[in-house]
Amino acid sequence: MFALTEDARKELEAFFTGKEKQTIRVHAVSSCAGPRLALALDEPNDQDVTGEADGFSFCMDKELQAEAGSISIDLSYMGFVVTPEKPLSGGGGCSSCGGGCSSCQS
Numbered sequence: 001m002f003a004l005t006e007d008a009r010k011e012l013e014a015f016f017t018g019k020e021k022q023t024i025r026v027h028a029v030s031s032c033a034g035p036r037l038a039l040a041l042d043e044p045n046d047q048d049v050t051g052e053a054d055g056f057s058f059c060m061d062k063e064l065q066a067e068a069g070s071i072s073i074d075l076s077y078m079g080f081v082v083t084p085e086k087p088l089s090g091g092g093g094c095s096s097c098g099g100g101c102s103s104c105q106s
Contacts, residue, residue: 001065002026002053007075009054023050026060026071026082028090035090037068037082 004012012024025042028035044050044059051058053073060071069085 001049001051001070002058003070003072004053004056005072005074008073008080009056011075011080012056021056023057023059026058026064026073028064028088030090035088037071037084037088039073039080039082 016022022041023044025040025044025048026037027040027042029038042059047061047063048059049062049065050060058071060068065071067084067086068088071085072083074081074083
């Protein structure tokens, strides 16, 4: 359900060096390009599915997981890239917020 690339695993290991490992939440965030997945530290709850990958614990809302399928986590020069097996619904694009990207900011 959750898979890490070698680069993502190394980055998470470096982040947690000297700290207790915490559960990592995969969650959806809105953007001008439509919904995308992101990571945050959080505790699982009754609405979540949980899983492990390379010694790290992950959680994700059950409904989001059903929509997204398996999750792949990689690392780019801009940070973590969280890719769902299936595209997320919800549209997107700047036209959905009434204009150019500057009008999407609140």
